[in-house]
Amino acid sequence: MSEPESSPPADDGADAPRQSVGRAGAVMAAGTFVSRIVGLVRTAMLTGVIGTTGYAADGFTAANTLPNSFYILIAGGALNAILVPQIVRAKMRPDGDEFVNRIITLALAALFGATVLATLLAPVIVPLYYRTSSEEALGLAVVFAYICLPQVFFYGLYTILGQVLNANGRFAGYMWAPALANVVAVAGLVAFLQMGFPRNAAPGDWTPAMIAVLGGSATVSIVAQAVCLVIPLRRMGFRYRPVWGVRGVGLGEVSNVAKWTFGSIVVSQLGFLVTSNVLTRATSLGEQAGNPTAGLAAFSPALLLVMLPHGLVTVSLVTALYTRLSEAASRDDHEAVMGYHSQGLRLPSVVLVPGVVLIGVLAPQVAATFFFTNSLEQTRAIALVLQGLVWMVLPMAWTYLNDRVFYAHQMTWMSFRIQCVTTGLSSLGALVASRLDPSVTAFALSLGQSCAVVVSAAVGFWVLRRMHGRLGLRSVAATYLKLLVPAVVTALALAWAIGTLLPSFGQLRGVGGLLTGGLVLGVAAVVQLAVTWGVARALGVREVGEALAPLTRRLRRS
Numbered sequence: 001m002s003e004p005e006s007s008p009p010a011d012d013g014a015d016a017p018r019q020s021v022g023r024a025g026a027v028m029a030a031g032t033f034v035s036r037i038v039g040l041v042r043t044a045m046l047t048g049v050i051g052t053t054g055y056a057a058d059g060f061t062a063a064n065t066l067p068n069s070f071y072i073l074i075a076g077g078a079l080n081a082i083l084v085p086q087i088v089r090a091k092m093r094p095d096g097d098e099f100v101n102r103i104i105t106l107a108l109a110a111l112f113g114a115t116v117l118a119t120l121l122a123p124v125i126v127p128l129y130y131r132t133s134s135e136e137a138l139g140l141a142v143v144f145a146y147i148c149l150p151q152v153f154f155y156g157l158y159t160i161l162g163q164v165l166n167a168n169g170r171f172a173g174y175m176w177a178p179a180l181a182n183v184v185a186v187a188g189l190v191a192f193l194q195m196g197f198p199r200n201a202a203p204g205d206w207t208p209a210m211i212a213v214l215g216g217s218a219t220v221s222i223v224a225q226a227v228c229l230v231i232p233l234r235r236m237g238f239r240y241r242p243v244w245g246v247r248g249v250g251l252g253e254v255s256n257v258a259k260w261t262f263g264s265i266v267v268s269q270l271g272f273l274v275t276s277n278v279l280t281r282a283t284s285l286g287e288q289a290g291n292p293t294a295g296l297a298a299f300s301p302a303l304l305l306v307m308l309p310h311g312l313v314t315v316s317l318v319t320a321l322y323t324r325l326s327e328a329a330s331r332d333d334h335e336a337v338m339g340y341h342s343q344g345l346r347l348p349s350v351v352l353v354p355g356v357v358l359i360g361v362l363a364p365q366v367a368a369t370f371f372f373t374n375s376l377e378q379t380r381a382i383a384l385v386l387q388g389l390v391w392m393v394l395p396m397a398w399t400y401l402n403d404r405v406f407y408a409h410q411m412t413w414m415s416f417r418i419q420c421v422t423t424g425l426s427s428l429g430a431l432v433a434s435r436l437d438p439s440v441t442a443f444a445l446s447l448g449q450s451c452a453v454v455v456s457a458a459v460g461f462w463v464l465r466r467m468h469g470r471l472g473l474r475s476v477a478a479t480y481l482k483l484l485v486p487a488v489v490t491a492l493a494l495a496w497a498i499g500t501l502l503p504s505f506g507q508l509r510g511v512g513g514l515l516t517g518g519l520v521l522g523v524a525a526v527v528q529l530a531v532t533w534g535v536a537r538a539l540g541v542r543e544v545g546e547a548l549a550p551l552t553r554r555l556r557r558s
Contacts, residue, residue, distance in 0.1 A: 036312055038179055038182035042185045042186045044374075045190075045193075047297070047371050048374060049192060049214070050214075051297065056200075058132070059132070059140050060141070060214070062141055063142075063144035065276075065300065066125065067148050067151035069129075098243055100164070101240060101241050101243040102244075107160055111153050115150060119146060119149040122149060125145065128273060132280055133288070136202075136204045137203040140203045140206055147218075151218070151223075155222060155226075158225050161233060162177070172232070173229050173231070174319075177225045180228055181222055184221035189217070195213065264412065264419040267420050274427045275299075275445065276296055278430045278431070278445060279295040279296040279299055281434065281438075282434075283297070286439070293438045293439055293442075294381035294382070294441075294442035298378075301382050302382050302385035306386070306389045306390055306392065309351065317348055321404070322408070337408070338472075342471070342472055348397050349479060350483065350536075351529075352393055352394055353483040353484055354532040358494070358528045361491040361495045362494070368517060384443045385446050387446075388442075388443045388450060391450040392454075396457075399418070399456050402457065406460075414463060418456050418463075421452075422456040426449045429444070429445060430448060482535075482539040486535035490528050
């Protein structure tokens with residue numbers, strides 16, 4: 001995508017090399033796309049190994065989710081909120097390099113201590129997230145947690161090094177590193193299968209070798225993700241030098257930012273704790289009744305599918321905008337900040353709106369295609385969750401953008417308040433879902449999360465309007481509506497055509513199911529985009545032309 005002419009000008013005095021937002025977004029989108037595709041392969045293979053229902057599936061999912069949850073709880077959001085604005089501001093300080101090194105040193109020390117403590121407390125932590133009546137399943141989850149929790153430190157290292165790159169206008173390494181991590185994880189799963197270990201094994205059937213290969217490869221993949229960033233940092237000329245001490249260096253402002261960000265993370269992780277307990281309880285009740293039920297192991301792959309368009313489109317574009325947002329906010333340039341905000345709302349919509357509608361309408365076929373190694377019963381469990389979760393992609397994009405504006409203004413206290421609203425509503429929805437039949441618990445919980453994100457986005461818009469005046473949301477809404485109507489009509493027509501011409505689509509398993517499903521969904525996606533974009537462009541949506549500009553320029557040159 002090309003940068004629109006109306007976007008605010010960049011600060012020419014910045015030290016970092018400048019790229020257009022579209023070009024930087026394209027570089028990151030490419031890395032994210034490869035990473036997400038390989039990630040889908042990894043998840044498809046993983047669900048084929050452990051399944052999507054049952055005690056062992058939920059046990060490994062809970063244990064392997066803990067490192068990310070604890071990293072986010074300990075430092076993830078704080079690092080994202082602090083590092084880019086502080087590194088940008090450090091350029092204006094005479095001791096800027098020392099200041100950045102001091103922040104990095106403190107962050108790494110805190111991460112190391114927290115990782116050691118979390119790993120030692122694994123037997124206490126796992127039961128908080130994994131609610132089960134099976135002692136064997138709980139014991140297996142604890143063993144997996146011992147192997148997986150060291151990932152916390154390396155998640156933090158990846159974020160720290162990546163944000164140094166981002167703050168200096170180097171986006172590619174940060175977005176391509178997860179692709180390497182997924183390749184390593186896939187290699188581990190291939191090794192697991194080549195060794196002849198059983199699939200969908202019961203908790204009591206897991207051997208030390210099986211546990212070591214599955215859990216160990218998961219952890220090694222995160223180590224590789226962090227360490228590979230040393231290469232682009234050295235090419236950039238960055239040399240890390242440990243600097244200790246906190247007094248007299250202006251870290252008070254950083255601490256003030258961090259405390260609110262930490263509060264937001266605590267609240268969000270309390271919400272995940274509720275989600276994990278409700279979903280694992282549904283699985284346990286289903287196992288007791290002899291009826292395999294969608295739970296945490298079905299929720300995770302469905303969430304991965306939802307995060308594909310979010311990471312590919314929203315995160316790529318907003319990350320490219322974030323450094324400029326921080327620079328504009330540091331100059332108190334409200335007009336520039338809102339210009340970037342408007343840009344961040346409009347550009348992703350061209351892909352997100354038709355994509356979300358198509359995934360929502362064809363959720364069973366999408367789940368069956370991507371998770372081709374699973375049984376139809378297991379893919380239906382994923383599709384059930386996906387149909388509730390997919391609708392949060394758009395409001396999640398708005399919330400993500402709003403939060404970056406708050407971070408750029410050092411207003412992490414506002415993000416904390418909005419997070420309280422989101423978590424409170426989603427937890428309430430989860431508790432309501434827990435009172436329903438276990439077979440629909442996961443769907444109801446997912447739908448409740450989507451509704452909670454809609455409310456949080458609306459609250460964020462209201463706050464920004466009070467800060468900056470009119471946001472131009474009416475014209476943005478008109479753009480979304482001009483995309484939404486043709487997207488819905490086209491998706492429904494495609495669903496009817498597929499159901500009529502290919503009534504058995506989605507029932508073929510294995511590689512044949514992947515190839516057939518990939519071909520059909522690929523054609524459907526092309527038709528969906530072509531019709532939606534054609535109608536929207538005829539209705540005056542200029543962002544369609546901006547999205548197609550790089551392609552049309554190449555065609556003209558050819």
